[in-house]
Amino acid sequence: MRKSTDWMTIWDDRIMEIIQDGGPTSASELDKEDYIRTSRPNISRRLNKLADHGLLHRLPNGVYSLTDKGERYLNGELDAEELNEETESSDEGAHVGT
Structure with a gap:
């Protein structure tokens, strides 16, 4: 079973x-x-x-492909809540020392 998160919509699964x-x-x-x-x-x-x-993954000319994380999410192997944590951690690290 897929585990989505609050920022996701029904269209996200369909698109992927x-x-x-x-x-x-x-x-x-x-x-x-x-x-x-x-x-x-x-x-x-x-x-x-x-x-x-x-x-x-963003490709040239407005084209998108599925990443390994996207594959794992669709296969029910990745909880999308983990993506929120990774994104927040990355954002915090980007502001260190500024």
Whole structure:
């Protein structure tokens, strides 16, 4: 079973599942999917949010691919709450000495 977290939406799992099945893709391609019923701007926001938390990798031209963490999350091997902790820790380290 997948363990999501409070910043995630239902669209996040669907977006990652499509990328897992079909390979790297963009917001415009995902917008054509019958499986996703939200706006293209929302898809773009979700792609960025997933990339910010390490579940997707940003490629050139607005294309995204699934990371190892994304694969582990989809397989139920990664609790998304752990991503929050990693992101917060990284943010705190970036401000040390500034």
